[in-house]
Amino acid sequence: MSFNHLSPVLAEALGARGYDALTPVQSQVTEDAAQGRDLLVSAQTGSGKTVAFGLAMAGELLEGGRLTFAAAPLALIIAPTRELALQVSRELGWLYAKAGARIATCVGGMDASRERRNLNQGVHIVVGTPGRLRDHLERGALDLESLRVAVLDEADEMLDMGFREDLEEILDATPQSRRTLLFSATIPKPIAQLAKRYQRDALRISTVGEDRGHGDIAYQVVTVAPADIEGAVINLLRLHEPDTAMLFCATRDNVRRLHARLVNRGFAAVALSGEHSQNERNHALQALRDRRARVCVATDVAARGIDLPSLSLVIHVEIPRDAETLQHRSGRTGRAGKKGTAVLIVPYPRRRRVDAMLRGTRIEAEWGNAPSAADVRQKDQERLIEKLLAPVEHEPDDLELAQRLLAERSPEDIAASLVRAHRATMPPPEDLIDNGPPPRRERREGFEQGGDHPPRGERSPRREGFDDSVWFRLNIGRRQNADPRWILPLLCRRGHVTKHEIGAIRIGPSETLFNIPLAIADRFAEAVERSANADGEDESGVAITPAPGGAAYPPRRDKAPRKGGKPLAGGGKPGGFKAKPFGKGKGRAPR
Structure with a gap:
């Protein structure tokens, strides 16, 4: 493709880099209508934004195809993280190499005195993070009086990370005549306010599709029992077998726990969170780039600015707090025209919230159950057969070894041993507690700790030892796929009891009731x-509250009335535990 509308030195650099055509965002920022104007650009992560603003600011930097000596910086690029700033510096380095550009990086974790020396020697372009740039500015090492172009890369992430004050101080120190280019994956209200304050008659450019947040990302939603979340993660990793996968958790504690679980199961995994030093972070990222690790467990903030070309799978282990976070997380994959997959793991009680989030962002997702252990084994068989039947040229040593094996064992024994050896190299899949609601007939066969409501007109037998008991309520029912198979482990975990200390479980349309022996109700x-x-x-949205008065359903007729003529339900007796609200549960009392 011809790049006649670009400066010859930049066109030559693109051709040497293997560019056949510009991406949509690169084409739009280099059109005549965009020349010399402030730009407010929204484009998905990985769409070539770095080269785009590198091309867009060429008119302010190049004179006769070269950059002349500059005592003070002519262009300033601000990025949210150290990794992204270094990546931007590398991209601009090859793009402006033949133009004689001097580029300096100013990021946290590097030698600040060395950065100040580089700035004092004269540079054309400065790339840095807000905190370090502000530090150099306040110390007088960064002179912005001659600045012609200011670029804010991933502006929405910088605001999310709390850099608004730093950005405002830096931009206030630049000339009013500067050109301001603001690039962001999304344009929420804070970004629009920032653009209104620091831009003049900005040209709005958007290459994000109207129907979906990321056109190159296939979204999937798997619904699971709350106790099955980590098991679903393991099965998803085993089913997809991605080159690189990124798993998002909400807190550093959850990152630590999931990372330990994956490592113990045999996955080559690294972790990124606020508790890791810059040196640990560098080692983790290098392990991912070298393919020594294939899974990265990270928090939202720790993953900002990470660019892994081999990343093909993103798993939202915990639901994103909003649509912007969903798109930022998912945008780690499906970059620069490559296909990617983003999977949201959704506990049953959270399905409505996720469905509303996806509708609000116009993202079409495929809903289904988490892959079972049988699904993973079936996929393993298909991959193994495909691998073994692929045409290859065998080495003489390999053929000689094969003949020796055939002389000792039958072909069936050798093939079975090969399959076993192959399977032993992979982490085993998880048997999940629940993979969707059981068939209706199965649900009606049992009730006591194993089914749903009993057939019409029947009541389950009372368990021995539960005559003196108290009823509690869960804010989930059949509509949320409630099932004793995963409710029972949840109650044991939340209430620090054993399954033998939980009585009947009665599941209604939108709530579930269960009883606990009176002796341990307070505990x-x-x-x-x-x-x-x-x-x-x-964390999965399940609230447990006492049922008012201990009553669950209309009382049984075989119970004697108490004083006042009102019988007790479920074997409850007056006195002892008093049902009182605790926490801040939102549940309504059963009718």
């Missing part, structure tokens, strides 16, 4: 309160 309630957040729920 159970206290444990549930400690394991809940400020809203009275756990």
